[in-house]
Amino acid sequence: xxxxxxxxxxxxxxxxxxxxxxxxxxxxxxxxxxxxxxxxxxxxxxxxxxxxxxxxxxxxxxxxxxxxxxxxxxxxxxxxxxxxxxxxxxxxxxxxxxxxxxxxxxxxxxxxxxxxxxxxxxxxxxxxxxxxxxxxxxxxxxxxxxxxxxxxxxxxxxxxxxxxxxxxxxxxxxxxxxxxxxxxxxxxxxxxxxxxxxxxxxxxxxxxxxxxxxxxxxxxxxxxxxxxxxxxxxxxxxxxxxxxxxxxxxxxxxxxxxxxxxxxxxxxxxxxxxxxxxxxxxxxxxxxxxxxxxxxxxxxxxxxxxxxxxxxxxxxxxxxxxxxxxxxxxxxxxxxxxxxxxxxxxxxxxxxxxxxxxxxxxxxxxxxxxxxxxxxxxxxxxxxxxxxxxxxxxxxxxxxxxxxxxxxxxxxxxxxxxxxxxxxx
Amino acid sequence: xxxxxxxxxxxxxxxxxxxxxxxxxxxxxxxxxxxxxxxxxxxxxxxxxxxxxxxxxxxxxxxxxxxxxxxxxxxxxxxxxxxxxxxxxxxxxxxxxxxxxxxxxxxxxxxxxxxxxxxxxxxxxxxxxxxxxxxxxxxxxxxxxxxxxxxxxxxxxxxxxxxxxxxxxxxxxxxxxxxxxxxxxxxxxxxxxxxxxxxxxxxxxxxxxxxxxxxxxxxxxxxxxxxxxxxxxxxxxxxxxxxxxxxxxxxxxxxxxxxxxxxxxxxxxxxxxxxxxxxxxxxxxxxxxxxxxxxxxxxxxxxxxxxxxxxxxx
Amino acid sequence: xxxxxxxxxxxxxxxxxxxxxxxxxxxxxxxxxxxxxxxxxxxxxxxxxxxxxxxxxxxxxxxxxxxxxxxxxxxxxxxxxxxxxxxxxxxxxxxxxxxxxxxxxxxxxxxxxxxxxxxxxxxxxxxxxxxxxxxxxxxxxxxxxxxxxxxxxxxxxxxxxxxxxxxxxxxxxxxxxxxxxxxx
Numbered sequence: 001x002x003x004x005x006x007x008x009x010x011x012x013x014x015x016x017x018x019x020x021x022x023x024x025x026x027x028x029x030x031x032x033x034x035x036x037x038x039x040x041x042x043x044x045x046x047x048x049x050x051x052x053x054x055x056x057x058x059x060x061x062x063x064x065x066x067x068x069x070x071x072x073x074x075x076x077x078x079x080x081x082x083x084x085x086x087x088x089x090x091x092x093x094x095x096x097x098x099x100x101x102x103x104x105x106x107x108x109x110x111x112x113x114x115x116x117x118x119x120x121x122x123x124x125x126x127x128x129x130x131x132x133x134x135x136x137x138x139x140x141x142x143x144x145x146x147x148x149x150x151x152x153x154x155x156x157x158x159x160x161x162x163x164x165x166x167x168x169x170x171x172x173x174x175x176x177x178x179x180x181x182x183x184x185x186x187x188x189x190x191x192x193x194x195x196x197x198x199x200x201x202x203x204x205x206x207x208x209x210x211x212x213x214x215x216x217x218x219x220x221x222x223x224x225x226x227x228x229x230x231x232x233x234x235x236x237x238x239x240x241x242x243x244x245x246x247x248x249x250x251x252x253x254x255x256x257x258x259x260x261x262x263x264x265x266x267x268x269x270x271x272x273x274x275x276x277x278x279x280x281x282x283x284x285x286x287x288x289x290x291x292x293x294x295x296x297x298x299x300x301x302x303x304x305x306x307x308x309x310x311x312x313x314x315x316x317x318x319x320x321x322x323x324x325x326x327x328x329x330x331x332x333x334x335x336x337x338x339x340x341x342x343x344x345x346x347x348x349x350x351x352x353x354x355x356x357x358x359x360x361x362x363x364x365x366x367x368x369x370x371x372x373x374x375x376x377x378x379x380x381x382x383x384x385x386x387x388x389x390x391x392x393x394x395x396x397x398x399x400x401x402x403x404x405x406x407x408x409x410x411x412x413x414x415x416x417x418x419x420x421x422x423x424x425x
Numbered sequence: 426x427x428x429x430x431x432x433x434x435x436x437x438x439x440x441x442x443x444x445x446x447x448x449x450x451x452x453x454x455x456x457x458x459x460x461x462x463x464x465x466x467x468x469x470x471x472x473x474x475x476x477x478x479x480x481x482x483x484x485x486x487x488x489x490x491x492x493x494x495x496x497x498x499x500x501x502x503x504x505x506x507x508x509x510x511x512x513x514x515x516x517x518x519x520x521x522x523x524x525x526x527x528x529x530x531x532x533x534x535x536x537x538x539x540x541x542x543x544x545x546x547x548x549x550x551x552x553x554x555x556x557x558x559x560x561x562x563x564x565x566x567x568x569x570x571x572x573x574x575x576x577x578x579x580x581x582x583x584x585x586x587x588x589x590x591x592x593x594x595x596x597x598x599x600x601x602x603x604x605x606x607x608x609x610x611x612x613x614x615x616x617x618x619x620x621x622x623x624x625x626x627x628x629x630x631x632x633x634x635x636x637x638x639x640x641x642x643x644x645x646x647x648x649x650x651x652x653x654x655x656x657x658x659x660x661x662x663x664x665x666x667x668x669x670x671x672x673x674x675x676x677x678x679x680x681x682x683x684x685x686x687x688x689x690x691x692x693x694x695x696x697x698x699x700x701x702x703x704x705x706x707x708x709x710x711x712x713x714x715x716x717x718x719x720x721x722x723x724x725x726x727x728x729x730x731x732x733x734x735x736x737x738x739x
Numbered sequence: 740x741x742x743x744x745x746x747x748x749x750x751x752x753x754x755x756x757x758x759x760x761x762x763x764x765x766x767x768x769x770x771x772x773x774x775x776x777x778x779x780x781x782x783x784x785x786x787x788x789x790x791x792x793x794x795x796x797x798x799x800x801x802x803x804x805x806x807x808x809x810x811x812x813x814x815x816x817x818x819x820x821x822x823x824x825x826x827x828x829x830x831x832x833x834x835x836x837x838x839x840x841x842x843x844x845x846x847x848x849x850x851x852x853x854x855x856x857x858x859x860x861x862x863x864x865x866x867x868x869x870x871x872x873x874x875x876x877x878x879x880x881x882x883x884x885x886x887x888x889x890x891x892x893x894x895x896x897x898x899x900x901x902x903x904x905x906x907x908x909x910x911x912x913x914x915x916x917x918x919x920x921x922x923x
Contacts, residue, residue: 195623199438201538201560201595204622271539316515317537319558447824454808454827463861466811496811727811727825 002026003418004039008047008379012054013352014368023052025375028418033371047379050412053351054369055087055118055376057358059177060152060231060255060303061328063089063120066107067096072308072396074108075115077328080306080395082422084328085378085411088119088359088366089306092152093130100125100136105144117421119376121147121362123177126165132156135165142174147362150177152231153278155213157183163220170226175362177229178217180238181279185209190319192265192280200268202318205280207235214238218245218252229361230254232305234279236289243298253361255303258334259325259401261290267401273314273321274401277307294353295344301357304331308397326395330402336382336409347382375418384410432733433545433552434725436561437602445603449571451724452717458495459719469498469730472529476502478555479535484691484715485555485565489532492722498529520544530730533557538595551729559593565690566599568721570607572714573644576686581608586638588614588670589648589698592621592659596690597648601627614638616670618659635670639680646688647672650698667697674702686710743917747892747900750911753873756889757786760871761793763887768838771798773866775837777805779855780826783843785906786873790842805830812854834863840887844902846872849883874913876900 003025010021010033022037023030063077072080074091081089091108093099099108105122112120124146125136130153138149149169156162156178169176186209191197193204214230218241221228233239233254245252259277264284267275275281293299307324314321335354339345345353359367366376388402414422429447437445458466474493478486486502493500516535523531530551533541538558545552556562574580585604591597591613604611605628612630613620614637625631632638639645650666660666677685687699687708695701703709748756768774771794778787784806791804808826841855852870859868871887876894892915894900899916903909 193622195626198621198624199598199627201558201598203559206622271542273543312515315517317535317540318543319537451825454825457827457829458811461862465861467857468811468813724825 001418002031002039002042003045003415003420004037004042005045005047005052005377005379008050008052010052010369011347011351012369013348013356015370016348017369018348023369023377025415025418028375030369030371030373030375033369045379045413047412049383050379050381051347052369052377052379053085054355054367055378055414055416056085056332056354057088057362057364057367058086058304058306058328058331059090059148059229059301059358059362060257061089061091061306062094062308062324063091064095064308065111066104070396071310073115074111074120076394076396077306077308078112078116078118078120079422080326080328080393082117082414082416083394083411084304084330085332085380085414086118086328087376087378087414087416088121088364089328090121090123090147090362092123092150093125094153098125098129099123099146100128100130100141102137102140102144105141105146109145118416119366121145123148123150123152125149126151126156126176127161130154132158132161135161135168138168138174139172142172146174147364148175148177148229150179150231152177152179155179155181155183159216159220162217163224166220166226166228167224170224175227175229177231178213179231180210180213180217180233182209182213185212189280190276191268192282194265194283196265196268200271202268205278207237207282207286210235210279211237211241214241218242218250221245221252222248222250227251228253232257232260232279232303233293233299234260234282234286234290236286239289239293239298243293243296246298253300254298255301255358256290256294256299257303257305258327258331258338261287261294262334262338263287263401271318272401273316273318274325274399276318276321276323277305277325278323291339291344294339300353300361302331302335302353303358304328306395307399308395309399310397311399314399324399326393326397326400329393329395330388330400330407332380332411333386333388333407333409334402337407340382341408375415377415378411379413380409380411382409384408386410429728430732432729433541434563434729435541435545435552435554437563437566437599437606438561440603440606442606445567445570445606448567448721448724448728449574451728452567452571452721455723455727456717456720458723459716465495465497467497468727469493469496472498472730473527474498474500474530474532474726475523475528476500476532476555477523477534478503479505479533480556482534482555484718485534488715488718489555489564489722492719492726495719496723496726498726501528516540517544520548524549529733530726551733553725553729556595558595559598560595561599561602562595563599563603564718564722564725565596566603567725568714568718569600569646569688569690570603571717571721572688572710573686575713575717576710577643580604583609583643584612584641585609585644585646586612586614586642587646587648588635588638588672590619590650590654591615591624591648592619593651593654594648600646601629605629612638612642614670616660616666619654635672635676636680639672639676639685642681642685644686644688645672645681646690647699648690649692649694663697671696671698671700672703673700674706677703677708688714691715745915745917746912747874747915748890748913753911753913756873757789758793760887760889761790761797764790764840764869764871765794765798767869767886771800771802773836773838774840775803775805775832775834776840776842777807777830777855777859778842779851780806780808781907782902782904785904786844787842790840790871803832805832805834807855807858809851809854809858812858814850814854828858828862830862834859834865836864836866839865839868840871841868842871844873845900846870846875846883846885846888847878849879849881852883853881873902874900
């Protein structure tokens with residue numbers, strides 16, 4: 001089967017391409033990129049006024065399988081990803097059982113092969129059971145197919161253990177993704193500590209809990225000369241630390257989520273538990289710093305931290321609700337509305353943050369468009385306006401604070417491995 | 426305008442100065458009822474009011490219950506141990522069940538801030554906040570203000586100092602909102618570890634020095650200090666707290682105005698945040714606060730019930 | 740719509756009427772022993788005070804005066820579209836075994852008086868309760884009648900009787916308003 005995409009504005013960060021072109025897909029690969037391609041056997045897709053980019057790569061999602069299939073499954077999560085323009089996602093190990101051994105890794109990979117529409121790559125736990133006590137069998141999990149290791153959801157509180165994890169992982173050339181949170185400083189907190197938490201009488205999580213941990217981990221990476229990727233940075237001081245580490249030539253990368261560049265802690269006024277997320281929504285100055293960090297390249301990529309929870313779990317007291325926001329299906333429109341429209345990022349830079357950089361950080365041969373490369377692509381309309389509505393979500397869970405928000409930019413079509421896996425109505 | 430249109434009382438932050446004044450004025454009229462030999466008026470006859478307390482409370486629950494009974498409402502008290510919450514039912518389900526039993530008002534105390542804010546909108550009965558987490562305790566602040574007004578004749582321009590664990594105090598927050606709206610100057614005083622971040626944005630003066638909080642104050646409101654805060658490492662010992670922040674007659678006479686009012690929302694830790702010579706002394710209006718609590722709560726029950734029946738009529 | 744007002748009484752007539760009622764009260768109760776006067780807020784309260792003053796003028800003795808706010812006893816609280824402001828009741832004397840003269844400006848459906856009777860009985864056990872009104876306009880909905888009436892005035896339901904007093908309105912007069920207005 002052949003697909004011919006006509007008149008798309010093709011944007012590719014790797015080759016710095018931005019031109020009106022046709023793209024021919026044959027045998028799961030991009031066969032040709034040129035003007036006015038003619039092929040009478042191919043199915044034609046008209047992409048006039050639309051943008052074609054490499055399929056997005058999300059290095060931070062929670063697909064909840066195994067163990068919490070009522071929140072999300074690999075199948076429903078991959079459908080949500082497809083609807084959001086993602087063709088590769090990396091799923092975090094805080095499942096039940098935890099992805100901390102070869103057996104669970106193999107389960108996720110085989111389940112993904114059977115049910116997922118896109119590439120689903122598991123991330124293994126740094127420590128057994130995410131307990132922060134002993135290293136998991138990282139090499140064994142790598143042989144089974146993990147793409148990175150992380151204790152996401154928990155900070156590795158033991159600094160010595162973090163040092164050993166970085167050293168051990170560097171030997172295997174596998175990426176460590178740090179969830180930077182000092183649990184002593186964040187203990188009991190449910191939202192950002194500041195005026196809003198004071199007003200609402202909710203226990204705050206200070207930026208300090210994130211910043212001190214990032215500072216520690218940067219110094220461990222410096223001392224051990226290892227790579228480190230920092231997940232979901234949210235505080236302005238975190239951006240400063242990463243910027244300086246990069247300037248010092250350290251191999252540090254980091255990501256930010258759409259909710260951390262789109263919302264401040266003022267969203268918590270009214271106690272909507274869908275605003276409860278970890279790290280928490282921060283103050284205005286932090287949001288500005290995240291945007292600036294994305295603009296100046298301090299923040300390498302956008303990751304959704306897609307964290308589905310059932311309605312009944314969120315429909316409780318703010319104190320008792322679980323942390324998490326779903327993000328796969330709102331990421332592109334939030335990025336266009338909050339970053340591209342105000343001129344913070346060009347579309348080319350957006351392509352870099354959502355496709356090329358995450359693939360590069362993970363060492364994947366993905367996230368770019370070239371003749372001969374795998375046909376993982378997204379076509380979207382950057383101008384289309386819409387209101388985010390509950391009815392449209394493919395994810396099993398609907399825990400998002402963005403319902404009712406007016407946004408710009410909508411995915412029209414997603415192609416994974418040469419096949420159309422999502423098409424907007 | 427003397428108009429009350431709210432079916433719920435969730436906090437003082439959202440009230441206007443006029444609405445607060447109306448409650449205080451109405452409470453003034455209700456105070457007389459409790460002085461009669463038949464301490465009861467038929468105003469809320471046939472209404473059912475549920476007192477739902479998820480946290481232990483003697484004073485507030487008794488006060489609300491008496492207020493409701495003196496307005497002839499039928500009351501039902503539910504404590505945590507007997508509720509379905511412990512069987513895994515969500516709070517929302519519990520409330521939908523109570524609503525289905527056609528009650529008219531729910532007086533709710535809960536340890537989580539903001540619980541009623543998400544519930545109130547979707548609920549038919551009036552919801553009255555009897556304390557939610559560290560957020561608000563509006564009727565306590567209203568009775569504090571009522572007592573100040575009764576004793577001082579006004580609130581505007583008075584210097585009110587709130588002393589104690591501000592971080593964990595819903596009484597402090599409600600008092601700050603209410604007093605600021607009515608034009609008082611509010612100072613808060615606590616060890617720095619018990620002052621919440623960016624509290625200055627609420628428009629209060631801050632000091633960690635008790636003598637500064639006492640100087641020039643027309644009213645001091647002393648908050649209860651809880652032993653668990655010490656265990657959480659927020660201050661070294663109860664002994665040190667008592668030395669640094671305990672209000673004694675000696676300190677009052679040394680620093681405070683001659684006609685200062687001393688208030689405490691109770692229950693008191695005698696000898697810790699308040700010395701017995703102050704609690705029982707001439708400056709103290711602590712028992713009058715308790716008396717006024719009933720009048721204030723009668724006024725609140727009356728106003729929200731009226732507004733809620735109007736709403737249902739339309 | 741234009742308000743049509745017709746004067747029913749001026750200040751002099753009101754004064755004469757109150758004087759007559761005061762005499763009648765004294766006559767019927769054979770003096771002021773155990774007598775007390777309670778006015779219903781707000782205009783009944785002023786009338787009660789005036790009657791007490793007149794009795795003092797006539798008889799030389801002081802009669803205790805109380806004020807009652809019947810808002811909390813109303814049976815229509817859930818039917819009215821506003822929230823009436825509650826004022827306090829001030830009856831500072833013991834009403835047990837007293838002869839209470841209840842005073843209001845206009846007697847209409849009788850429901851206000853019913854409230855006042857309920858409230859009085861909650862305050863104690865008087866020997867008896869009598870009722871004095873300036874105007875009785877008819878249309879009773881309850882079996883209540885006044886013992887002392889300033890003027891009987893048959894009205895239609897579209898009409899409204901308004902008693903204005905110096906203490907509240909700046910002048911003494913009673914007018915009949917021919918317009919469908921909010922019921923008092």
